[in-house]
Amino acid sequence: MREQDPQVRAKNFEEVACGYSPENAMRESERCLMCPDQPCISGCPVGINIPGFIQKINENNLRGAYDILTDTNLLPSICGRVCPQENQCEGVCTVGDTLEPVAIGRLERFVGDTAIKEGWVNIPYIEPSRFKVGIVGSGPAGMACAADMAKAGCDVTVYEAFHQPGGVLRYGIPDFRLPNAVIDAEINNLKKFGVKFECNTLVGRLFTIEQMIGEMGFDAVFVGVGAGYPTMLNIPGDSLNGVLSANELLTRCNLMRAKEFPVFDTPLPLGRRVAVVGAGNTAMDAMRVSLRLGAEKVYCIYRRSRKEAPARVEEVHHAEQEGIEFNWLTNPVAVLDDGKGGVRGMRCVRMELGEPDDSGRRRPVPVAGSEFDFEADVIVYAIGTNANPIMGQTSKLKLNKWGYIGADENLATSVAGVFAGGDIVTGAATVIEAMGAGRKAARSMKAYLGIRDSALPYLAPGGEGAGTLFGIDLRERNFARVRVA
Amino acid sequence: MSNFEIVRREDFSDVTYLLEVRHPMMAKAAHPGQFVIVMLSEHGERIPLTIADFDAKKGTITLVIQAVGKTTKEMQLACKVGTTLYAMVGPMGIPSPISHAKKVVCVGGGLGVAPVYPQARAFKEAGAYVIGVLGFRNKDLVFWKSKFKAICDELIVCTDDGSEGIKGLVTEGIKQSIAKHPDIDEVVAIGPPIMMKGCAEATRPHKIKTMVSLNPLMVDGTGMCGGCRVKLGDKVKFACVDGPDFDGHKVDFDDLMTRLRRYTKEERMALDHWEKSCRLQKQIEAAAASLDSPSPATVAKR
Secondary structure, eight states: OEEOOHHHHTTOOSOSEEEOOHHHHHHHHTTOOOOTTOHHHHHSTTOOOHHHHHHHHHTTOHHHHHHHHHHHOSOHHHHHHHSOGGGTTGGGOSGGGTSOOOOHHHHHHHHHHHHHHHTOOOOOOOOOOSOEEEEEOOSHHHHHHHHHHHHTTOEEEEEOSSSSSOTHHHHTSOTTTSOHHHHHHHHHHHHHTTOEEEOSOOTTTSSOHHHHHTTTOOSEEEEOOOOOOBOOOOSTTTTSTTEEEHHHHHIIIIISOGGGTTTSSOOOOOOSEEEEEOOSHHHHHHHHHHHHTTOSEEEEEOSSOGGGOOSOHHHHHHHHHTTOEEEOSEEEEEEEEOSSSSEEEEEEEEEEEEEEOTTSSEEEEEOTTOOEEEEOSEEEEOSOBOOOSHHHHHSOOOBOTTSOBOOOTTOBOSSTTEEEOSHHHHOSOOHHHHHHHHHHHHHHHHHHHTOOOTTSOOOOTTSOOOOEETTEEGGGTTOTTOOOO | OOOOBEEEEEESSSSEEEEEEEOHHHHHHOOTTOEEEEESSTTOOOEEEEOOEEETTTTEEEEEEEOOSHHHHHHHHHOOTTOBOSEEEEEESOOOOOOOOSEEEEEEEGGGHHHHHHHHHHHHHTTOEEEEEEEESSGGGOOOHHHHHTTOSEEEEEETTSSSSEESOHHHHHHHHHHHOTTOOEEEEESOHHHHHHHHHHHGGGTOEEEEEOOOOOSSSSSSSOTTEEEETTEEEEHHHHOSEEETTTBOHHHHHHHHTTTHHHHHHHHHHHHHHHHHHHHHHHHHHHHHSOOHHHHHHO
16 A cells, blocks of 8 residues: 655655555455455454455445445444554454465455545435434444444434544544544444434533433433543653643644644644653554654653554554654653753663563563663653543442443443443453444343344344244243334 | 523623623533633634533523633634634533531632632532632722622622722731631632632641632543643642542642643744734725725715
């Protein structure tokens, strides 16, 4: 796939990867073996029929490819760009055993972008049901849940606290990785399904979850508010001006368009030398945003080695190409004060890998006497997030010991009719995992509301032959809310 | 939900103005001590403003704003009755804990007079003896005196120059109140950080519980960016979701003041940029007006 030259793109916010041409896509589609095992499908958190849509590309039937994709994934343009494919579909691709795996993500993006360009949208016949569903948070989990519930005929309203919908897709992921136009297109598709978006609405404070289920008349609610609350390092100098979370940097830059200051009013802390702590996708975004904002030097500080870095391989690769200086096995000790409340630099210590820890990764331990200082004027923390406390403060939802919303395997919470998924249940994860959770919650919601889920065969748990009566599960016969179409 | 229409405006001085915004749902949900985040336009920044009053019956939220920077000056020009804001989200933050204190001093300094009002009223409604201490720079800036008189058992107005009430800072009012009433249970202080710091220092030797409402820089107001973090002893809290009210005796005000100065340069730039474009706009309008009105020469020809 053609990419912008690293020297050029490090100065602009245009998309890095330019996407496939139809010829490229056709050629890539031929590399799929159509193997009978189809490991890619089980590697995908939402189970896209990957060989199916690739086959359609190969037949030059892009509309057909789009139809197959949208059977399971409403947001192909987004997922093609931001999924960590190397750990999912592409990681288990049979071709990948010997050669480069099939570029599934790029093909998915190609089909999604073609659909946006051509104005394709798949609106199935929707039979209205009498149910009203509320979705809290318009990020990937909320969007996925909203889509499925709208398809099931529910009257769906999505609430968003920011002034624009999209959640992390909007405020977090920068334009050069996911252009706003793509998010707008996908949200407009949702609106065509009848989904309503209400921005500027802070659920919990403007009204509570209990009020939604009660006086506001929602039959079911999905909470997908994300983790959000950024972690600080708790080292000396944390509160200095010039130290900020990646969330703050990215929100200012992406959502508030601070990169266009002073045409847009929100300012940004512009650094000459920027150090970003962490090596996840958010850290990569923060580094590359800093570079595009004009930093002369951008450092990555990460306490483990490159192998353990949680970012997508492509992002680390892109960041390296653009001239980010990576300091693997390096841990911050203190942020150094310039005497005026700002940052002068950072003190770090070198690390080495010791025994494996709980996560299975080798635990980094400091090398005695290896402290060193370097010059920096902006420090960005991208070391993960904690649970946002608002839901816990304002509802009776049971939280787990880390403050995330407690949910069972069907994503049902402790309050009847309320489901939760995405980062607010699992802690920080990926866009596609959040979407997977949104869809799973939608399935549970349909079961709870008694809506026939056409995607689910009525099989008994464990996959044994179901005892059905005219297609209705025997156990459901006396279920008050079963809906016989 | 609401289109954030401005239904009333009142100018207290040439820099301070009041806006009443229609938002029935928020008016019902709001509690004393909470704040909103407002955007004037799509290009605007998100600015946090403490709710100065709310009226569930009328369905309105009252904000009192001081024109100090680009956004607040622009709002002063643009926000007329009948116009709308681009966005207003809230009520944010944890409501002020209205304790069972029997005797309370509610201190407001400058613009802080507005947000302390709902707290004073709530204390009054909870049956407390409420002493109001309001501080202004001079007589011309005084507002809401009668509004406070109606709910306070005692009211002390302080001005820097002595043009109204007692001459001196609000800390003078606090000292007088403490001298007169040895049984004060709680002090609530809202105003500029330096004032709140002074109030906390004034009550510290008397060990009177002192709550302050902090106003750090914010972006989202939902606990997501961490820009509003404040130091409380050795702990770090986010004012937007852990506050905005905190124990004044624990707050590191110097840290807060340093952090408030983070974007001084950029704020100045934005203001200059805006003022320049305002001047240009005026020149264009003036030029257009002179083109429209016939020149003496053309009149003569007729």
